[in-house]
Amino acid sequence: MSEIISQAALRALAAEWISSARQVFGPTAINPHTVAYSPLNSADALLLEGFVHPANSIKEVVFPRHEVLYGYRIEGNSVELLDDHAPLPEQIVIAARPCDAAALPILDRVFNWDFADELYNRRRAATTVITLACNTTDESCFCTSVGLGPDSERGSDVLLFDLGDKAYEVRCLTEKGQALFRGQTETADRTAMASSAPPKKFDSQVIRSFVVEHFEDAFWKDHALACVGCGICAYTCPTCHCFDIVDAGPSAGNARVRTWDSCQFPIFTAHASGHNPRASQSSRQRQRILHKFAIYPDKFGEILCTGCGNCTRNCPEGLGVLSLAMEIDRG
Amino acid sequence: MSETSVFEPKIVAYVCNWCTYLGADLAGTTRLEYPPNVRIIRLPCTGRIDFNLLVKGFEIGADAVLVSGCHPGDCHYTAGNYHARRRWILFRELLDTLGFDLRRIHFTWISAAEGKKWQQVVSEITEETRKLGPYTELYASGPAPVLPAPDCASGEARTLDAEPELREYSRSLLAEGTVKVVVGYGAHGPLIVTRPEDAGRLVWSNRCRPNLTAYLKRKEIKALGKPAVVVKPCDEKSLIVLERESQIDRKEIHVIGMACEGVDEPKCASCKDRTPRNADKTFGTAVVPATPSSQPDRLAALMAMTSRERMAFWSAQFERCVKCYACRQVCPMCYCDRCIADKSRPITIDPASSTKGNFAWQIARAFHLAGRCVGCGECSRACPAGIDLGLLNIALHKAGSEHFGYEPGADALGKPLIGAFSLQDQEDFIH
Numbered sequence: 002m003s004e005i006i007s008q009a010a011l012r013a014l015a016a017e018w019i020s021s022a023r024q025v026f027g028p029t030a031i032n033p034h035t036v037a038y039s040p041l042n043s044a045d046a047l048l049l050e051g052f053v054h055p056a057n058s059i060k061e062v063v064f065p066r067h068e069v070l071y072g073y074r075i076e077g078n079s080v081e082l083l084d085d086h087a088p089l090p091e092q093i094v095i096a097a098r099p100c101d102a103a104a105l106p107i108l109d110r111v112f113n114w115d116f117a118d119e120l121y122n123r124r125r126a127a128t129t130v131i132t133l134a135c136n137t138t139d140e141s142c143f144c145t146s147v148g149l150g151p152d153s154e155r156g157s158d159v160l161l162f163d164l165g166d167k168a169y170e171v172r173c174l175t176e177k178g179q180a181l182f183r184g185q186t187e188t189a190d191r192t193a194m195a196s197s198a199p200p201k202k203f204d205s206q207v208i209r210s211f212v213v214e215h216f217e218d219a220f221w222k223d224h225a226l227a228c229v230g231c232g233i234c235a236y237t238c239p240t241c242h243c244f245d246i247v248d249a250g251p252s253a254g255n256a257r258v259r260t261w262d263s264c265q266f267p268i269f270t271a272h273a274s275g276h277n278p279r280a281s282q283s284s285r286q287r288q289r290i291l292h293k294f295a296i297y298p299d300k301f302g303e304i305l306c307t308g309c310g311n312c313t314r315n316c317p318e319g320l321g322v323l324s325l326a327m328e329i330d331r332g
Numbered sequence: 333m334s335e336t337s338v339f340e341p342k343i344v345a346y347v348c349n350w351c352t353y354l355g356a357d358l359a360g361t362t363r364l365e366y367p368p369n370v371r372i373i374r375l376p377c378t379g380r381i382d383f384n385l386l387v388k389g390f391e392i393g394a395d396a397v398l399v400s401g402c403h404p405g406d407c408h409y410t411a412g413n414y415h416a417r418r419r420w421i422l423f424r425e426l427l428d429t430l431g432f433d434l435r436r437i438h439f440t441w442i443s444a445a446e447g448k449k450w451q452q453v454v455s456e457i458t459e460e461t462r463k464l465g466p467y468t469e470l471y472a473s474g475p476a477p478v479l480p481a482p483d484c485a486s487g488e489a490r491t492l493d494a495e496p497e498l499r500e501y502s503r504s505l506l507a508e509g510t511v512k513v514v515v516g517y518g519a520h521g522p523l524i525v526t527r528p529e530d531a532g533r534l535v536w537s538n539r540c541r542p543n544l545t546a547y548l549k550r551k552e553i554k555a556l557g558k559p560a561v562v563v564k565p566c567d568e569k570s571l572i573v574l575e576r577e578s579q580i581d582r583k584e585i586h587v588i589g590m591a592c593e594g595v596d597e598p599k600c601a602s603c604k605d606r607t608p609r610n611a612d613k614t615f616g617t618a619v620v621p622a623t624p625s626s627q628p629d630r631l632a633a634l635m636a637m638t639s640r641e642r643m644a645f646w647s648a649q650f651e652r653c654v655k656c657y658a659c660r661q662v663c664p665m666c667y668c669d670r671c672i673a674d675k676s677r678p679i680t681i682d683p684a685s686s687t688k689g690n691f692a693w694q695i696a697r698a699f700h701l702a703g704r705c706v707g708c709g710e711c712s713r714a715c716p717a718g719i720d721l722g723l724l725n726i727a728l729h730k731a732g733s734e735h736f737g738y739e740p741g742a743d744a745l746g747k748p749l750i751g752a753f754s755l756q757d758q759e760d761f762i763h
Contacts (some may be wrong), residue, residue: 031718032481056656056718057716057717066654066684067602067684067686067689143487223524226553228552229550231658245683247684249682249684252392253686258684264654265656268674317521317542317658317713319518
């Protein structure tokens, strides 16, 4: 026996959440070629099928692109810090991909490792993730290569399976998830169809040993030549979490702000002296792979990648983790 | 008290040190009264007034800005105000495209002897701005019409006939040592080939979209030695601009031109220029569609909106900008060693991807490309947020063409659009 909900009922539920002052996010078509997770003002904009993976990730919901840490007021010689964070609305992500949801427990660890990041934690606590299992993949998907799959439950509060006839099987995985769907589903004796998984494309252990043992290999130089050094891979990645802290002046309301940053930018590691320990794009590309397959795993015991394929899918030059990892795995 | 309810506009005036500042000084010494709403920022010359300052003025809460300097012919530095005039003509068009309220942006010529004119200008602008009220519409979101989608017929991916010739030619260039590196296309995107035996991985298909001339600026590529670069006719124009701006020595670059059948991008639908003109070697056959389909005129549709709708349109677009700077990195013309967006002393562009920060960045990016963008469309193609970045460049292209008859990438020896001027430059908004 399973719990099911029709697409119309799901939309009606989303509409109800939107109208009840919750902040709801979900995939929307922002133009004929691009689907992105966006804040929803209307349940009609919610896209439930016809795409593989949105161009961005859901990390924005818990780790915004820019976030005020605190404000400040300068009067004469005195500086007053203003720490008044408005209460957060409840946040719901609907139709997240399993590879996006799986990134949240990964981010939890890094934001609570030696210091509990309050701003992250309050957003995380306010967020409920409703995941839609995949029934399509594209050539950039590789969740199965990093230990996940199209129906992974990790990080989700609810997992939906498309039954194919404008209805979804609902599997509530947490209390938070149950609270949203209680009384909204019908019991039926239908269960989800098998989801389609991408083939396994590389062995993550091979990548790990290569990156550790071949730090100075010519491979990095050769493969980074086509990289133009933008931040698409890091910014559309569900797990990349580096940030910069800047004091934004009066035009931004006098605040200390945390903004996303990317290891692919030359100034990411630039020292005040002018020295740059990662002076070439190849060292920056290597760093990204090293962090995902060795540094993070050494610290936290798992890969810093969920195989969503966004870095490869969005890269204007066709690079990204998948292209490099497949190249390494092929030897 | 009834006075407290009267709106007192804040006006920022960027003035030149030699004329308008002295004119304002004269107004003071001759005891001419004018409203105290204007904050004067003195700069050496109008030719040196960075357009980013105007944006900054609005960001920090100005309700109107005024830029004022010496009358044409009177510049202390001979021609600074002529440069300024040309820049404002174009910048004003960009601000109009973005939906700024042009009634809040004023330009005047006021000489050191015109204290009275300063008094009059400030009084008029203050009064006018007071009537307009506070500039709450700056970067405001709201309803905006949807632009017609670009028509992009996406056919099957096809390998084109010239591929074997391209591979063989590249192999021999590398084997003979004519070049040290070939920047071409591979199966998944750009392919940088340094060994003759790898030339067989080069690809020529109707999916060869990136403008590879963007690689010529990268120090990793420069370090390899003399490059050969594969270009389509549309990409080729960037080489002309780069040469004029002394970024490349054309003799030190081997250009492999590919006659084009189109690469299924919106720009291809109406492209008739499909044979490279300045390549060292050309392969392939140009195929011009028998019935060139015309793209919907998106710029015309944008300009048909009200300024408030235009600002709402861009506000919604820029809301999605994550500042990954892919637009900058894929652009052949963005070659600065350190971009203004990366400079922190002072911070000109707010690094946060906030509304203000995103507008400031996109304004700076677009205007730095005025008269330089050749319309390859890489910025729009690369943007992961699907922002219609190229539309701003198209607007500036149109402005350059209409006001000055200027065509970027047409002539390696011609004068640039910005950085040159004519005594005959015409405008109707500087008072």
